[in-house]
Amino acid sequence: MAIEQVQDYLKRWNRDKDIIEMAASTATVTDAAAALAVSPARIAKSISLKLGEKAIIIVTAGDMKLDNRKYKDRFGMKAKMLSPEEALEITGHAVGGVCPFGLPEGVDVFLDLSMQRFDTVFPACGSGNSAIELTLDELHEYSQNLGWVDVCKPINAECVSTEQSVDLRSNGVLNQTPE
Numbered sequence: 065m066a067i068e069q070v071q072d073y074l075k076r077w078n079r080d081k082d083i084i085e086m087a088a089s090t091a092t093v094t095d096a097a098a099a100l101a102v103s104p105a106r107i108a109k110s111i112s113l114k115l116g117e118k119a120i121i122i123v124t125a126g127d128m129k130l131d132n133r134k135y136k137d138r139f140g141m142k143a144k145m146l147s148p149e150e151a152l153e154i155t156g157h158a159v160g161g162v163c164p165f166g167l168p169e170g171v172d173v174f175l176d177l178s179m180q181r182f183d184t185v186f187p188a189c190g191s192g193n194s195a196i197e198l199t200l201d202e203l204h205e206y207s208q209n210l211g212w213v214d215v216c217k218p219i220n221a222e223c224v225s226t227e228q229s230v231d232l233r234s235n236g237v238l239n240q241t242p243e
Contacts, residue, residue, distance in 0.1 A: 066156055066157045066158065066161055066166075066190030066191060067083070067085070067161070067189055067190040067191040067194055068190075069156060069166045069190060070083065070163060070165045070166050070189045070190035070194075071083060071189075072166070073165050073166035074165060074189075074196070074206065077202075077205070077206060079196065079202075079206070082196055082197070083189045083194055083195075083196050084100070084189075084194060084195050084196060084197070085191075085193060085194050086099045086100075086193050086194070086195075087193070088193065089160070089192055089193055090160075090188065090192060090193050090194060090195055091159075091160025091161070091192035091193075092160070093107045093109055093126035093127075096126070096186065096188070096195060097126065099193075099195075100186055100195060102186060103126075103127075104126040104127055105125050105126050105127040105128075105181075105182070106125070106126065106182055106184070106185050106186055107125075107126030107185070107186050107187075107195075108123050108124070108125065108126070108179060108185040108186060108187035108198075108203065109123070109124055109125075109126050109187075109188075110122070110123050110162040110163050110164055110187065110188065111123075111124065111130065111145070111162075112145065112146040112150075112151045112154070112155055112159075112162050113143055113144060113145055113146060114144045114145075114146060114150075115139055115141070115172075116141070118170055118171070118172070119146060119150075119154045119155065119170075119171050119172075120139075120171065120172045120173070120174060121155070121162065121164050121167070121171060121172070121173045121174070122174050122175075122176055122213070122215060122216070123164050123173065123174070123175050123176060123179070123187060123203070123207065123209075124176035124178050124179065124215075124216045125176065125178040125179045125181075125182070125185070125216075127178075127218060127219055128176065128178045128216035128217065128218060128219060129216060129217060129218075129219050130143050130215060130216055130217075131215060131216055131217040134214060134215045134216070134217070135215045138213055138214075138215050139215075154168070154171060155167055155168070155171055156168060156190075157188075157190050158191075158192065160188070160191075160192035161188050161189070161190050161191040161192045161194065162188065163187050163188040163189055163190055164187060164203075164206075164207035164209065165187075165189065165190070165206060165207065166190065172209075172210050173207045173208065173209040173210065174209055174210055174211060174212070174213045174215075175200075175203065175204065175207065175209050175211070175212050175213070176212070176213055176214065176215060176216045177212055177213065177214045178216050179200060179203075180200060180212075182200070183199060183200075184197050184198060184199050184200075185197075185198060185200070185203060186198075187203065
């Protein structure tokens with residue numbers, strides 16, 4: 065299983081025991097936020113994409129989605145998601161558990177700037193019911209990423225009410241449809 069691979073991978077930093085495994089699903093941003101009792105924005109979602117003949121992972125805040133224009137400007141081509149089958153085959157992680165840890169050689173990771181507003185975030189750990197709380201410095205180190213990028217935009221930013229914004233600031237759970 066992929067979670068065991070991630071545990072083995074995180075042992076080098078003595079963080080394998082810090083993986084949180086839950087009975088509830090964490091496969092979507094909404095599920096993960098509810099299970100962890102944090103704002104959906106603090107869920108570090110991993111988006112698996114094709115970049116020419118290779119695959120990349122963009123890790124972004126849970127309240128963000130890819131901005132096609134920014135992505136094309138940064139990577140020189142249109143964003144194309146991996147299918148669930150490709151994600152499992154290429155990354156070793158099933159959709160819902162895709163994470164930036166323990167990836168096969170040749171799968172590059174990039175971190176989106178949207179996460180920099182948080183002290184800690186919660187990426188998945190290889191399964192649809194796991195996560196780990198990491199500082200941004202830890203995420204940067206453990207993911208062995210190629211750098212910070214600005215390729216995302218808020219999900220339905222114009223639809224977030226003042227009440228919902230207050231709820232997010234207090235780490236409440238905002239009911240939203242996962243991307």
